[in-house]
Amino acid sequence: MFEISLLVLGSSRIKHFAHGYADMEVAIVVKTDLLMKAFQGNDDIVRKELLLNEKSINLFYMNSLTEQKTLEELVILPLHLHNGEWKALQDVYISGESIDSVSDAVQAVLEGFTLITDGEELIKLKTYSVSQRSIETSSIESSIMGPQDSFNESLQTNLSLLKRKVKNISLKTIMGNIGEETQTQYAVLYMDNKVSRDNLDVLLRALDQVNIQGITSASVLQQMIEEVPWSPFPQLLNTVRVDTSMSSLLEGRIVLLLDGAPQALIGPITFMDLVNAADDEYNRSLTATLLRHLSLFGFFLSLFITSSYVSFLTFHPEMLPPPLFSLIATSRARVPFPPMLEVLILEIMVEILREAAARMSIKVGQTIGVVGGIVIGTAAVEAGLFSNIIIILVAVSTLLSFLPSNVLLRNGFQVIKYVFILLAGLLGLFGQMIAFAYLLSHLVKLRSLGSPLLSTGFNNGRGYSNKGVLRVPKRGFIKNSSRTNR
Template identity: 45%
Template sequence: MEALRECTQQIDDVVFKKIPTFEGIVTVIFSFSLVEKMTLQTMIYIPLTNYIHQIHQVSEVLNQTDFKDVVTKLNAGHTLLYFHESHKLLSIDTYSAPTRAITNTETESTVIGPQDAFTESLDTNISLVRRRIRSPKLKNEDFVIGTEANNKITIMYMEDIVNQENLVTLRQRIENINYPIFTDISILKQLIEDNPLSPFPQYYMSVRPDSISQYLIDGRIIVFMDNSQSALVCPTSFLEMFISIEDYYNRWTTASLLRMLRFFGFFLTIMITPMYISALTFHPEILPYELLLNLQESRSKVPFPPLFEVLFIELIIEVLREAGSRMPAKVGQTIGIVGGIVIGTAAVEAGLISNILIVLVATSALLSFLPPIFLMSNTSRVVRYTFILSAGFFGLFGQMLAFAWLVIHLQHLKSLGTPYITPFIPRKISDLLDSVIRFPTIFLIAKKGISKSPKK
């Protein structure tokens, strides 16, 4: 008791309250910011004064020599009960802090299918998955990470389907983490990636319970974190960054069209503006004569070379995008649209950029938002600058060198030890049925090769 009082003497929301009972004086210790008054009344005060035997039935006896565990319980919302006569210390889970209700997702919205999304409550997220997979084979394991904050995470998997090698590898990486605090699961994702220097996200992140449930049935491992809305899917492939759960709700023809649009749109967004630079700087002969005349006419007043022209307008787009995302919701969208129109029109009239480049950059910006995972959208923006600089210095030859680097980099990437560009390398025939072209649902029965399931 003295050690607890000394440890919490400057924590004003920790309460020590003595209550007389049939077993003598009991000191109740709790944090009122983590426990509601009604919960204390029904679970602690009434049973202590009237039905004290119930307290012993639902409580956990703590080892008082393990002071760190006692403090962790208190900070996790447990109520501690110290019996002065018997010198016993009990713990009851009374955590009842307010949480956000289940709402629609704004980042992965779909027209067809369920509309619920994960919240920042770990227990709520696990329940949303268990509502969809009612199987005793669905397992979950808890871990505590963060040397200072003691953040709680949970990994979920199907016992008979998951690859045990992947499970052991993920456990080892989590146990080897040495980081003080995790404010979001995105920080954990960066610490357990195979190649933290790569611009490509190596784990799929989603806030949709239906998407996570499908990955569980496919043999993947899911990681949840308390106070974080998103869930991690381990392992993940490059192609899955362009697959939305809504593809499985649509007809296979519509889903295949949308997948091709997203997949090839990624390569278009990193190639359009570099091709503009290459054509005007090094290879004007690759353009039709009429188009070349239009380009030269639009650039007749521009004093800068194409490389600086493209970099200027790309940076303007980045500034508008960042400013729009940081402004209040009612102002940001208006400022983004009006600012883009005003700046674009003024820049063309002032002779700083050509009007054709405005069209190309706007198209490239729209294509970058096609992937359903926002992290891949950010990746396309970073990779595009590599292609722009390569085209500015070496033309099409530089672009092909950058593209070769991109392919080689993707080939060397791994996600939890699994090749990142699965199903293409190594190839599994059944995976091609659910790749860029999505075959009818009746053919999508076999587990994907990236799961490396020992049974199926």
């Protein structure tokens, strides 16, 4: 027998122990004191010793990951029912899994398993049971007519939400762990008969190349697997809606779920997937198409409203109609700032109000946003610091920027808006056209899991995906059969 001296203190050293003996297979009699030394210094790991029919049974489990009721029902009660009369522990725990590696035994306890040993055999039993948030309505992507369920922080719950909606053998799942220290579990879901293998290979290769100590959220993982992480535009769809994930699977896309994250990452996507709202699927086709056009063109229009104000007043006042120019000149008679500085200051103030309201409680945040905007705007106009016209233009531009439902896309456009304003103040309309041309060229170069971000609604010859600029009536998807023709 080998005697191994382990000086392992705390969960971090347990991890080093697991890595150090990852390849060592223990084919000898399992020593209870070996595990006790491995878990020394970690008070959250509990050792319970039971004496049944003059035979000592030792249990090792993590107290914060295992409820006592679960431990009693799944572990201790079966032992007492057999009263120590068995040839092997596997006879008691049919669902238990035998362990031969010391590193696997340590890692199993860290993952919420219970280790059971009689001194000769070591098995692990899944007893992971912790409190989790129930399935709730999303406050980020709210829906009026569609389903109200959304993802939570449990990977198993999120998987069940999707697989209850897609009951098909073609739905495949690839599981894995990411993060050297946290060993966070993830799941990649796709329809085997519809997915593009090239897109799937790109995602799996990106996940394999991630080298990080731990993942805290799906947004962090998204930045690590995107091809252009410095871009203001997301190349994967970040959503908390179950129905959006389900429809994406049926269209041949890939869904990535992460344990501890209430969001799903979806790819490959198009730019319209970022602009469209979830309610488009449940609205009338003409209404949904109109709303999609409003979101798309209104969102780009938000870049030109305040920057065009700067261009016209700084370089091209002759392009304005005389009545309008006279009105603007009268409004700006007392303003001490040049147009570009006036717009920048006001845009920054609006951004500060929005961020302050978002970081406060709901009731206080709404009050700060509404009252603060009205009071500051009115006082600024009366003091002559800003013109009343630019306050109207900034307010309209801010409202237009909220048309798309994707938060990351909205935040990215806030950064681009400042670039348009600066170039408009330096070069006028020519500067705006330079910024817009560079914006389009950047969008053309972006790819989502290897597919172009600016692509049409047609999906590799399989027909219209119904998530493009047009929303086709659902009647077009009804099959022609003898029953439908009656």
